[in-house]
Amino acid sequence: MTMTYLRAAAIAAGLTIGAAASAQDIKLGVIYDQTGPFAGGGSVNASIGTQTAIDMINEKGGVEGRKLAPIIVDAQSKVDVAINAAERLLNEDRVDLVMGVYSSAQCVPMAAKVDNAKRFMWANVCISSAVFANRNLQYVFRSQVHSDQYGEASCLFLKENAKARFGVEPKDLKIAVIHEDGPYGTGVAKGNKDTCSKLGLNIVLEEGYAVTATDLSAMISKLRRARPDVILHTGYNPDIALFLRQAKEQGLKWKALIGHGAGYSNIDRIRESAGDDVQYIMDVDPVSAQLLDAKTLAPGLGGVIEEAVKRYKAKTGSEPESNFWMGFNQSWILFTDVLPRAIKQFGGVDPEALRKAALASDIPVGGTVQGYGVKFFGPGAAMSGQNERSSPVIMQHTPQGTKVVWPTAIKTADPVMPLPKGHAYAQ
Amino acid sequence: MSCSLDIFFLEAILNGLLLAGLLALLSLGLNLIFGVVDVVWICYAELVMVGMYGVYWAFAVLGLPLPLAIALGVAFTAGAGVLLHMLVISPLLDAPPINQLLATGGVIFVLQALATMAFGVEFRSLGVQLGSFSAGDMFFSWSRVVTLAVAIVAVVALRFFLRRSWLGLAILALSQDRRVMPLMGADAKRLYAITSAIGGGLAGLAGALMAMQFDTYPQIGLQFGPLIFMVCVLGGLGNIVGGLVAAVIIAQFITIGGSCLASEWGYAIAFLFFMVMMFIRPQGVMRAR
Numbered sequence: 001m002t003m004t005y006l007r008a009a010a011i012a013a014g015l016t017i018g019a020a021a022s023a024q025d026i027k028l029g030v031i032y033d034q035t036g037p038f039a040g041g042g043s044v045n046a047s048i049g050t051q052t053a054i055d056m057i058n059e060k061g062g063v064e065g066r067k068l069a070p071i072i073v074d075a076q077s078k079v080d081v082a083i084n085a086a087e088r089l090l091n092e093d094r095v096d097l098v099m100g101v102y103s104s105a106q107c108v109p110m111a112a113k114v115d116n117a118k119r120f121m122w123a124n125v126c127i128s129s130a131v132f133a134n135r136n137l138q139y140v141f142r143s144q145v146h147s148d149q150y151g152e153a154s155c156l157f158l159k160e161n162a163k164a165r166f167g168v169e170p171k172d173l174k175i176a177v178i179h180e181d182g183p184y185g186t187g188v189a190k191g192n193k194d195t196c197s198k199l200g201l202n203i204v205l206e207e208g209y210a211v212t213a214t215d216l217s218a219m220i221s222k223l224r225r226a227r228p229d230v231i232l233h234t235g236y237n238p239d240i241a242l243f244l245r246q247a248k249e250q251g252l253k254w255k256a257l258i259g260h261g262a263g264y265s266n267i268d269r270i271r272e273s274a275g276d277d278v279q280y281i282m283d284v285d286p287v288s289a290q291l292l293d294a295k296t297l298a299p300g301l302g303g304v305i306e307e308a309v310k311r312y313k314a315k316t317g318s319e320p321e322s323n324f325w326m327g328f329n330q331s332w333i334l335f336t337d338v339l340p341r342a343i344k345q346f347g348g349v350d351p352e353a354l355r356k357a358a359l360a361s362d363i364p365v366g367g368t369v370q371g372y373g374v375k376f377f378g379p380g381a382a383m384s385g386q387n388e389r390s391s392p393v394i395m396q397h398t399p400q401g402t403k404v405v406w407p408t409a410i411k412t413a414d415p416v417m418p419l420p421k422g423h424a425y426a427q
Numbered sequence: 428m429s430c431s432l433d434i435f436f437l438e439a440i441l442n443g444l445l446l447a448g449l450l451a452l453l454s455l456g457l458n459l460i461f462g463v464v465d466v467v468w469i470c471y472a473e474l475v476m477v478g479m480y481g482v483y484w485a486f487a488v489l490g491l492p493l494p495l496a497i498a499l500g501v502a503f504t505a506g507a508g509v510l511l512h513m514l515v516i517s518p519l520l521d522a523p524p525i526n527q528l529l530a531t532g533g534v535i536f537v538l539q540a541l542a543t544m545a546f547g548v549e550f551r552s553l554g555v556q557l558g559s560f561s562a563g564d565m566f567f568s569w570s571r572v573v574t575l576a577v578a579i580v581a582v583v584a585l586r587f588f589l590r591r592s593w594l595g596l597a598i599l600a601l602s603q604d605r606r607v608m609p610l611m612g613a614d615a616k617r618l619y620a621i622t623s624a625i626g627g628g629l630a631g632l633a634g635a636l637m638a639m640q641f642d643t644y645p646q647i648g649l650q651f652g653p654l655i656f657m658v659c660v661l662g663g664l665g666n667i668v669g670g671l672v673a674a675v676i677i678a679q680f681i682t683i684g685g686s687c688l689a690s691e692w693g694y695a696i697a698f699l700f701f702m703v704m705m706f707i708r709p710q711g712v713m714r715a716r
Contacts, residue, residue, distance in 0.1 A: 035539070036646050039548035077646070181691045209690035212650045214449075214641075215678075217442035218685030218693060225435040238550055238642040245640070249559040249568035250438075273552035273642050 025069035026062075026339065026349050028054070029089030029098040031106075032327075036077025037211070041237040042266045042323030043102035046125045047072070049320075049327025050100060052311050053335060056304075063339045071095060075106055082106035083113060090119050096349045097122055099334065100327070104128030104147070104184035111140040120354040122338075124330040125323065127261060128183040129191070132386045136379060139351050141358045143333050143374045143387040144326055145286050147184065150260045151191015153284045153392045154232050157258075157406045157415075159199045165417040166229060166255060174204045176228035178219065178243075180235045181208035188234040188260045196232075204228050211239050220250045229255045229418075229427075237263035241273045248277065253427040255418035258282045258394070265322035267397050277424045278397055280416050282405065285322040287393045289329070289369040291404055291412065298367045304332070305369050322395075329370045337361055337374065365389065371410075430687040438565040443682030444675065445567065448575025451674035452636065453651060454658040455581055455667060456508075456629030462665030463602040463622045466516050466527050470534035472648030472655055474511070474627055478504040478634020479643040480542055483551050493555065500638075501631035508627015509620050517619070520605075535648065542645040550642035557639060574636045581629065582671050598622055602665075657701050663711030672712055677701070 030050055033043035054068045062068060071093055075082035082101065089095045098114060099122040101107045107126030114121040115137045123131065123142040127150060131142065162170040177192045179185035185208065196203055205226040207219050216239075223231070231254050235243065240263040263270065264283040271278045290309050294302030308328055312320040320328075338357045339349065345360070346353035363374040373389035394406035396415055403413035419426040430436060457471045468474070481500035485491045491499065515534060519527050557569035589595035601608045601618050609615045641647065658677055662669030677697050685693030704712070 035543055035548055037644060037650075040550045040644055044548055207689050210694055213690060213694065214651060214654060215442075215446045215681060216690060217446070218439045218682045219690040221435040221439040221442070221686065224438075225431065225433070238644065238647075241550065241552070241642050245556070246568070248556070249566060249570075250442075251559070251561060251566040269550050272550065273554065275554065 022067075022069075024065075025067045027093065027095040028068055028070045029086070029093060029095035030070045030072045031075050031082060031085050031089070031098060031100040031110075032072070033077045033102050034072075034074035036075075037236060037238060038075075038077040038102050040266075040269060041102075041263050042321075043077075043125070045266065045316075045321060045323040046102055046327030047100065048312060048315060049308075049324040049329075050124060050331045052308055052324075053328050053331035055311070056307060057335045063335055064343045066343070068335065075101070075103070077103070079103075079106050079109065083110055086110050086114060086121075090114070090117065096120070097351075097354060099331070100124050101126050102323075103182070104131065104187065105182040107131050108183050111135075111137060115139045118351055120351040122330065122334050125326045126184070128187040129383070129386075130183050130187055132377075132383045134382055135384070137385045138379060139355050140385045141338075141355075141376055141387075142385060143330050143361075143368070143376075143390060145372075145390040145392045146383070146386055147187030147260075148191040148194075149390065149392055150188045150234075150284045151193075152195040153394060153406070154258045154260065154282075155192060155195035155199055155201060157394050158196070158201060158230060158256075160406075160408070161415060161417065162201075165415065168229075171200045171202060173230060174202050174226070174228045175230050175232060176205040176207075176223055176226055177203060177232045178205075178207050178209070178223070178235075179233065180211040180239055182211060184236075184262065185211075185234045189232075192232050192234075209239070211236050213239060213242070216243050216246050217250060220247050220252050223247075223252055224250065231257045232260070233257060233264070234260040235263050237266065237269055240264065241270055244270065244274045244277060248274075248424055253425055255427055256280075256282065256415075257425070258284060260284045261322065267321065267402075268318060279399055280396060280419055280423065282394050282396045282415065283322070284392050284394050286326060286329070286370045286372070286390070287395070287404060288320060288322050288402065289325050289371075290320065291395070291402060292369075292371055292410075296366055296410075297369065297371065301367075301369050308369070325370055329368055333361075333363070333368055333374055337363060363389075430683075434564050436686055438567075439682045439686040440679065441565065441567065442571070443678045445571035445575050446682065447671075447675040447678035448571065448578040449633075449637070449640075450654060450658050450678055451671045452574060452578035452581060452629070452633045453655045454662065454670040454674060455578070455585065456626040456633070457655060457659050458662070458665055458667050458670045459585065459622065459629065460626040461659070462667070463598055464512070464516065464520075464619055465602070465605070466520070467524075467531070467664075468511070468516075468626070469528055469531040469652075470511070470538060470648075471630060472652035473535050473538040474504055474507060474630035475634040475637065475651065476542060476643065476645065476648045477507050477538060478631035479638040479641075479647065480546055480551070480634075481631065482635045482638045483546075483553060483643055486553055486555075487551070493553075497632075497635040500635050501628050504631025504634060505624040505628035508623040508625075508630065511627070512619055512623035516623070517616075539645045539648070546643075546645070548645065550644050552642045553638050555639050568640075570636065570639045574640075577632065577636060578671070578674075581632065582667055585625075585629075585667055594618075594621065657698065661701055661704060661711055663713045666711065666713050669711055669713030676712070
């Protein structure tokens with residue numbers, strides 16, 4: 001662990017970490033937040049996911065005999081640092097592609113810049129739909145779920161369950177949408193508002209806040225006034241911990257709280273401050289692969305999941321969460337599907353070959369460790385570069401562990417809603 | 428803009444007062460240091476972070492009782508304040524302000540890197556919840572109430588110390604003329620060290636109370652730093668009571684703005700007000716020391 005801290009401190013001091021690459025190696029510029037609030041919020045876990053995938057591929061001889069040579073850079077949870085890092089990696093280190101990126105606030109401008117320079121970018125974790133929406137990007141690809149889907153999922157889930165779980169018609173279910181006000185939070189909140197309104201659910205409050213806010217008491221007073229049954233929350237950490245703490249202190253109650261990725265993916269961190277109050281919180285995210293039945297996935301992926309879980313546990317001592325899998329899965333897709341095709345069919349790993357190889361991806365549902373398939377929207381489409389087969393699930397943290405509660409077709413448990421009596425936030 | 432003048436609005440205003448307690452306590456040590464040493468510790472919020480980690484380490488790692496952990500955290504941060512003065516400030520006492528700012532600015536990165544090496548990038552929590560109480564359907568956090576009480580006591584005690592004790596008067600005199608006082612027999616080095624210890628200790632005290640309200644991470648200083656400096660400058664740099672008044676003003680802008688508009692607007696309005704005030708009254712709402 002000390003080495004991890006030293007490594008983080010070295011990266012924080014502006015150093016990049018990477019082994020010397022030979023001319024044959026595929027040079028990867030890997031950008032994650034190793035320091036700053038996003039680091040503990042899930043970016044480091046995603047980074048471990050990417051590194052695990054790189055290690056596993058290199059141990060098997062690399063991609064088509066070419067080793068993966070990552071140059072890891074710390075974006076320090078800052079947009080300007082992330083953009084500068086991408087430029088340095090592409091223009092000075094001459095990497096073949098940049099990948100990673102946890103924060104949507106970094107991802108949105110970085111994608112435009114990289115695409116403009118006609119270089120290749122593979123986004124692993126950032127989810128904002130604004131990265132692609134109506135920008136017709138040609139060299140940026142993301143197999144990850146996007147924020148509109150996050151926003152839709154929670155509303156569809158509530159419509160399906162309103163009558164059965166809350167005993168009310170969907171139109172009588174009062175919903176509050178709260179979110180951090182960056183591209184990630186506003187993107188998911190827009191998905192929430194659009195879908196919930198379309199489905200006839202009753203949104204009684206919508207409020208954004210700065211992720212660096214030091215006090216959320218005014219928003220919580222407004223929530224108490226609006227008395228929502230369900231709160232849809234999109235945030236990072238530490239704002240989620242602050243919200244839960246102040247909500248409890250101010251007597252805010254609800255029937256269900258649904259988070260949307262990022263901070264809520266990293267539930268163990270929130271549990272440190274909120275304790276058992278995190279029980280029954282739900283989270284919309286790409287599924288944590290170990291929760292899936294490996295028999296439903298393509299042959300061989302069960303073993304990959306097992307190996308990745310083993311390595312993550314050895315490194316951190318805990319169960320992998322969604323951020324790890326986003327870092328791992330997207331990397332695994334790149335290394336096992338796009339890169340081999342680029343080398344074999346399109347002659348190498350230059351941006352044009354990579355772009356063509358990505359556009360030719362056609363992985364059916366069940367073909368990745370997180371269950372969804374991969375097929376990218378092509379040039380001219382509204383979401384050009386985004387995976388059209390990505391899909392999230394809703395997980396619920398229970399005393400018996402994390403369960404998949406939606407979509408109904410693959411759920412591993414029924415959702416516990418409303419909160420059981422005696423819970424700190426139960427109405 | 429729509430303010431519903433109901434019990435929830437009143438609750439928001441009163442919670443704003445409690446937030447003011449936290450901001451006032453955070454600005455107190457910085458005001459003292461600037462008032463006496465005439466150097467702005469840009470890294471002050473990082474000293475608060477040191478205090479938070481100190482309490483976390485003593486309580487969660489060593490397993491000491493909370494009061495003892497707080498005492499250790501405060502003492503540790505007081506020591507850090509003295510060390511900061513000896514290693515960074517003292518050699519630059521007569522240097523141009525920009526040199527002092529850059530040097531203390533550099534300390535920000537040193538402290539953040541040290542915290543990252545010692546505790547990692549994870550969010551650390553004491554896991555202590557003091558709970559809350561209700562009055563007429565309004566809820567208030569005990570940790571914020573305690574913080575407000577501590578802030579008021581600290582302001583009064585510091586003023587009493589500076590104006591009623593021999594040592595305090597010597598510190599005040601040194602703040603008025605750092606060249607003449609040594610000629611009259613005052614040990615300036617010792618007085619600066621004591622002031623730095625008190626300033627650091629106040630940062631530690633604020634950190635201890637913050638550790639009960641926020642998760643600790645190496646960059647938490649960046650979350651609070653701008654607010655602390657805004658309060659200090661608005662109150663009149665070096666003016667201890669001014670800091671308290673400014674804290675109330677800023678906190679009310681945050682909470683009333685957040686209640687009538689949106690939470691994100693509360694902060695924007697507070698900073699806008701600060702900018703306007705800097706044009707109208709650059710010396711702050713109360714005169715600088």
